[in-house]
Structures are given as structure tokens and as C-alpha cells.
Amino acid sequence: MAFKKRILHMKFYSTNNKTLKVSFKDAVFNSLPADKGLYMPEAIPQLDPLFIKNIQQHSLQEIAFEVAYTLLGDDIPKEDLKQIVNDAINFDAPVKFLTDNTAVLELFHGPSYAFKDFGARFMSRVMGYFSQTDDKLLDVLVATSGDTGGAVALGFLGVEGTRVTILYPKGKVSEVQELQLTTNGQNIRAIEVEGTFDDCQALVKQAFNDSELNAVLRLTSANSINIARLIPQTFYYFYAYAQLKSQGINEVVFTVPSGNFGNIGAGLLAYKMGLPVKHFVAATNVNDTVPRFLSSGLYEPLPSVQTLSNAMDVGNPSNWIRIQDIFGGDVDELKSMLSSYTFTDEETERGMQKLFEESNYIACPHTAIAWLGARAYANEYPGHYASVFLSTAHPCKFPDAIAADVFEKIVLPKGAEDLQGREKLAEPLKVDFEAFKKYLINHN
Numbered sequence: 001m002a003f004k005k006r007i008l009h010m011k012f013y014s015t016n017n018k019t020l021k022v023s024f025k026d027a028v029f030n031s032l033p034a035d036k037g038l039y040m041p042e043a044i045p046q047l048d049p050l051f052i053k054n055i056q057q058h059s060l061q062e063i064a065f066e067v068a069y070t071l072l073g074d075d076i077p078k079e080d081l082k083q084i085v086n087d088a089i090n091f092d093a094p095v096k097f098l099t100d101n102t103a104v105l106e107l108f109h110g111p112s113y114a115f116k117d118f119g120a121r122f123m124s125r126v127m128g129y130f131s132q133t134d135d136k137l138l139d140v141l142v143a144t145s146g147d148t149g150g151a152v153a154l155g156f157l158g159v160e161g162t163r164v165t166i167l168y169p170k171g172k173v174s175e176v177q178e179l180q181l182t183t184n185g186q187n188i189r190a191i192e193v194e195g196t197f198d199d200c201q202a203l204v205k206q207a208f209n210d211s212e213l214n215a216v217l218r219l220t221s222a223n224s225i226n227i228a229r230l231i232p233q234t235f236y237y238f239y240a241y242a243q244l245k246s247q248g249i250n251e252v253v254f255t256v257p258s259g260n261f262g263n264i265g266a267g268l269l270a271y272k273m274g275l276p277v278k279h280f281v282a283a284t285n286v287n288d289t290v291p292r293f294l295s296s297g298l299y300e301p302l303p304s305v306q307t308l309s310n311a312m313d314v315g316n317p318s319n320w321i322r323i324q325d326i327f328g329g330d331v332d333e334l335k336s337m338l339s340s341y342t343f344t345d346e347e348t349e350r351g352m353q354k355l356f357e358e359s360n361y362i363a364c365p366h367t368a369i370a371w372l373g374a375r376a377y378a379n380e381y382p383g384h385y386a387s388v389f390l391s392t393a394h395p396c397k398f399p400d401a402i403a404a405d406v407f408e409k410i411v412l413p414k415g416a417e418d419l420q421g422r423e424k425l426a427e428p429l430k431v432d433f434e435a436f437k438k439y440l441i442n443h444n
């Protein structure tokens with residue numbers, strides 16, 4: 001991958017065909033190139049070193065704008081981009097020290113209480129911006145196993161020119177997650193499918209391939225591999241570094257709880273843009289395709305296994321090809337920057353308990369895995385760096401995975417109690433594509 005200082009109009013190539021380049025707008029609306037690769041920026045631009053030197057003087061929003069502008073160039077005029085960033089990233093991402101050298105980067109202070117708010121809110125505003133000139137409503141279809149749906153629903157809520165339809169598996173999402181999906185109204189609709197997440201995904205996929213539907217509706221996907229979801233996830237790595245730097249700390253190791261590897265992929269992209277990072281650690285549950293690759297050199301995806309940290313139950317992480325692309329296929333360089341550790345459900349449960357006992361910190365199972373990964377790395381490679389693990393969701397979203405006596409001590413985030421009293425609105429649906437299609441056409 002080539003390096004450039006300042007990009008005027010960033011193009012995006014497919015990881016499968018680097019000669020085929022598209023604009024940011026096309027990459028956002030197509031989501032997936034026809035050749036089944038993933039979109040990546042044609043070059044990784046460098047953040048101004050002077051900006052990094054003084055980064056501790058800037059707010060999260062200022063940092064987010066500088067990073068977005070460096071990556072996208074003038075495809076969205078500066079003032080418009082600033083407005084998109086300010087509107088999307090309107091919540092904090094604090095670094096909190098739990099011990100002298102271990103800190104948590106809390107990414108759950110957005111509306112759905114999960115880090116996916118960064119991606120979903122930025123993408124929704126970019127899609128809304130690019131749709132201003134279209135007279136046809138943009139119909140966003142999304143299948144969710146829990147966290148994605150809430151972030152997309154709340155991210156698009158009230159964004160003009162868009163309408164969101166969320167399919168979720170009945171009885172398989174937590175109470176907070178269901179309330180976030182089903183109580184919005186306005187431009188957000190929820191469909192409760194009598195089936196699994198895979199059934200929901202298959203229905204959405206079939207809709208995208210249906211010529212009749214595509215003739216009537218302007219369909220797009222909000223799925224997690226969209227480049228407009230990856231880019232805003234770089235912001236908080238820079239902001240975390242800024243917070244450490246203001247405390248005189250310059251060396252940092254980030255540990256990221258990983259499933260589809262979008263979050264850590266964004267971290268590695270930030271590193272390639274010039275963020276000073278000592279090392280990254282990917283922490284996974286028993287869905288360990290990447291850890292096995294890093295130790296054996298063989299990439300052998302397996303069917304996903306259900307765990308307590310279900311937002312990371314991914315057997316074949318889609319974003320892995322992006323990470324390989326970032327390192328230009330140089331496995332040795334990749335390994336010099338990335339380690340990984342795997343944890344079972346039993347270890348996750350003990351981790352949550354221990355973190356609570358040692359630091360009085362209640363973590364969701366994904367976050368606990370990150371903490372375990374950070375500890376494993378620190379034991380293997382001790383040093384004078386700050387060990388920062390990412391908290392990807394608020395624990396209140398995962399009642400079934402947290403011990404009851406700990407769960408009851410959780411302080412609910414602002415707005416969560418309010419959620420309880422709201423009316424659930426969801427269209428029941430059998431796993432039946434014709435019925436789904438009829439719903440979409442009749443409710444247009």
C-alpha cells in the first residue's frame with residue numbers, strides 16, 4: 001500500500017481487484033464490491049505529525065474530524081464533514097485507570113451502549129448526506145443478533161431521507177437490546193422473526209437479490225463491513241492516545257475483544273496512519289480462527305460456536321482480509337504488531353468475577369475477555385507501557401451472561417430506565433421470504 005500526505009479525493013479499491021476503484025459514495029452504498037472483496041482506501045494517508053505531537057490539546061470531535069478529513073479528502077466538503085462528525089460523535093470515550101498501568105477505554109457511552117454506535121452513527125449521517133439529492137427514500141435493511149440492530153436503529157433515528165427495517169430473532173436478544181430495536185417509531189421499523197439470526201440474514205440477503213423489490217425500493221445494507229463503519233472506529237484510538245499523552249504516557253498496548261475484527265482492524269489502520277502504538281492484542285472467545293492463524297500460519301475458518309460473548313461468535317472474521325491488506329500481506333510485520341489470546345466461557349465468567357473483586361469494575365463478557373487478553377500479554381511481555389483494554393458494551397445489555405449478584409449492582413446508564421416504560425412495536429414474521437417481500441411493498 002502506498003503512502004500519501006494529503007488526499008484530494010480518496011478512492012476505494014476492492015481487496016480482490018486493486019485496479020477497480022470507486023468513490024467514497026459508491027463504496028458506502030454498495031457496501032460490498034461485486035467481486036466479494038472489501039473496500040479499502042487506495043492509500044493510507046498520514047496524519048500530520050504536528051497534530052499528533054499536540055493531540056492532547058484536542059477534543060474527541062476535533063480529533064475525529066482531523067482523522068476523517070485526512071482519510072477522505074474533499075469528497076465531502078470540509079464544513080459538511082465537520083457537521084457529520086460533530087453530529088455522529090456526540091458522546092465521550094473516556095480512558096479510566098483501574099490500576100497503575102491498566103486502563104479501560106469505555107466505548108459504550110453512545111445511545112445503544114455499545115461501541116457500534118461510532119460506526120452506525122457516522123455511516124447513517126454519511127448516507128443521509130449522500131442521499132440529499134435523491135428523491136427516493138433510502139431503505140436500509142439490517143439483520144441483527146443484538147448489538148448491531150440497536151446501534152443502527154438509534155444511529156438512523158430521525159436521519160432524513162432514510163428508513164430502517166431491522167430483522168431480529170424472536171426471543172434471542174436481551175431485554176435492553178429488544179427495547180432499543182422496537183420502541184423507536186419514526187423512520188425505524190422492527191420485524192420479529194420466528195427463527196434464528198441466520199434466518200434473518202438470509203431474508204435480508206434475498207431481498208437485496210430480488211429484482212422486483214429493487215425496482216420499487218432503493219435498498220442498501222448497514223452491514224458491519226461497510227467502509228463508513230470502519231473509518232469512525234479509528235477515531236477513539238487517537239483519542240485514547242491523546243488522553244494518555246495528557247498524563248505524560250507515550251507507550252500504549254491496546255487489547256481489543258474481537259469477533260469480526262472490524263474494531264481491531266480500525267486500530268491497525270490508525271497505527272498505519274501514524275498513531276504511536278507499541279502493540280495490539282486481539283482477545284477472542286473460542287471462535288479462534290485468527291489466534292490459530294497467528295500461531296500456525298494457516299487460515300482455517302470454522303463454523304461459529306455459541307458463547308457467552310455472543311457478539312464475537314464469528315468463525316470466519318470478514319475484516320481479516322482488510323487487516324492483511326493493511327500490512328500488504330507481510331505476515332512478519334503483522335505479527336510484530338499483533339498478538340492474540342483465546343478464552344473459554346469458564347475463563348470469561350471467572351474473569352468477570354475477578355475484575356469485579358480486584359477493581360470493583362463490572363464488565364460485559366466481551367470486555368472481560370479483553371481484560372483477560374491484556375493480562376495475558378502483560379504477563380508474557382512485561383514493560384512500562386500503559387495497557388489499555390477496550391470496553392465494547394455496557395454490562396446491562398447482557399443479563400444472561402453476568403452473575404445475578406453482580407448484575408444487580410450495575411448502575412444503569414442514563415436513559416436505560418426510561419426504555420423500560422416504552423411500547424414495543426414489532427411486526428411478527430415467519431421465515432418466509434414472500435411474506436417479508438409483501439410487507440416491504442405494502443408498507444412503502
Ligand SMILES: *Cc1c(COP(=O)(O)O)cnc(C)c1O
Pocket residue numbers: 114115116147148257258259260261262263264311312366367392393
Ligand atoms: C460487535 C461486538 C464486538 C466485536 O467487534 P468486531 O469489530 O466484530 O471484532 C465485541 N464486543 C461487542 C459488545 C460487540 O457488540
